[in-house]
Amino acid sequence: MRGRVTRFAARDAGPAARVVGFMAHLRENGFRLGIGETELALAALAAAGVGEAAVRRALKAVACGCAEDWARFDAVFDAYWRNGGRVRSRAVPAGTPPAARSAMLGEGASGSGAAPEPGTEAVGGGDGEGDGEGRLIATAVRNLRRKDLREVVPPEDIRQAEAVARALGQALRDRRSRRRKAARRGAALDLRRTIRASVGTGGEPLRLMRRRRPERPVKIALLVDVSGSMLPYARAFLAFMAGLMRRDGAADAYLFHTRLVRVTEALREEDPLRMLNRITLLADGFGGGSRIGEALAQFAATHARRFVDGRTVVMILSDGYDSGSSDALAGAMARLARRGCRIVWLNPLKGWRDYAPVAAGMAAALPYLDLFAPAGTLDDLAGLEKELERL
């Protein structure tokens, strides 16, 4: 819905300043733009010609960087130039996708000091981890949440989990690249360097240089079930998740219950308390029912297409109790497996004496798993190192 053209205040400094304002507006809405893009935008406008359509298209080509940006751009453009009302970082609209939401929260916290920071509301939990000068602000957002992750995961757990995550990460890191690199020992000759060296010995290749295939790290995509039935294990799993993300720059993390949320960005937060806050905001509905099939199907159709490839291990932490249909789960697993990744399912219930994968969902997923193992605590996870090495 387009309104009238926005009327800027008279003290506004002209078109260039408005474009700068627009770029700031885009940043607030989760676009990743630097100063370079602002310059580029001005140059593009000079080259684009006049008229709203031309301006819109020119800015679109400059500001967008991926398909999501491309789809969102027009709405954001209208909001700024067509009086659609600017979206403030503190009032999170219900329709905003989770990724944008996390980005906005990040902006709000590091931006102007006047804006209430959602990140500070938690300080004062009594464990002395906070920065000591927390302000008590806006609780409206918080009251909506039924469960608070901060009560579930204490920051010291995360530190312990980091060690476990590091060990597991190393166990997985044994796949080799296809690219060969110069090395002292290796299977293939490096002709280029051999010839170069032979020039000094009159053309006789006395010293043979070699190339080998270096080790390549495996990426981990972690999907954690945070539905009601998983609550007893949430502490260990979330800590593991946080630990893994802090160790491994390439890992990817998701939470799911009735829907799926990507929490990678939030988990990269430096301060553990702030991080938990952001996740709590993202994981709205934490502790509710679970629709594993739907969540995984959503993962396979969206994020997996971008982040999961043959060098990825998808790790699912869930008990397999699915309130959706098991066909949906089987379909999603098949689709995921087709991306060439390895799939590990860690199930806290598997450790129980009488447990067999009777949950229909679990049974449907079994054929697609590379590893199905029990894990309910951090110690269990640490014990998986050997098995993961064998993958």
Add this chain to the structure above:
Amino acid sequence: MASASTVQDGLAGQGYVASADLAMALHLSLALGRPLLLEGAAGVGKTEVARALAAWKRCELIRLQCYEGLDAAQAIYEWNYQRQLLAIRALAEAGETGSAVEARLFSEAYLLERPLLRAIRQPVAPVLLIDEIDRADEEFEAYLLEVLADFQITIPEMGTLRAVTRPMVILTANGTRDLSDALRRRCLYAHVDYPDRATELAILQARCSQVAADLGAQIVGFVQDLRKEALEKKPGVAEMLDFAAALAGLGVADLTEDAGVLQAALATLLKTQADRAAISTEVAQRLAGRAA
């Protein structure tokens, strides 16, 4: 002064129907000298853009197809080792030694140009198409950034080679892997979608003029509806053109006239077993009936 519509008209002259968004992105890419990153599902005509652009500008199209493990030796340059080895022997017998040999061995004559180096050394600026950049790995992206940043390539034995002309660079990706932010930020961006009904009809008429107008409308309607079905691999524009050519070749005048022929011609549109099974004769007939 050139504008987006000049680009649109120019490409139309080559049989490529570009959307207004894409035309603007191409125009800016030419005007500002920035690479253009095209994303979109397979088969929407990303690679074809580069071909049409090169044909319109009457310049060479240099294509670099990316794959996992692609490295500098295949993308930028390589020394011709066999010739070098032979030359070393010959020169040694002729009594030449030391630095004279070295200077001769690492000269133009022994250099094999690969696409990136070739692109920056053309007297007339070519179109450089870096196809499916997301198939290459992160290390290659880093090489590429360096080349795209200042259009120069350093060969340790020869020094730095600067671009004679700036190539028009088009990168395509279809989401095999997430591209780095650094690369995205160097590039202008356009997302190419499946064309809408009118555009697709225009493409069909531009490329397959032997197809009659009413059959063309049916074909486009059929393919557009087919894309709305839950398929693993949606048919792209190229598939639609194959489909049209197949029907024209089979002498079909109306999609609903022969269910068997239509089902056979679907081989040009549906490329997986699951998709073939999903579009049974009944489904195909229903879609054809709706399109007619």
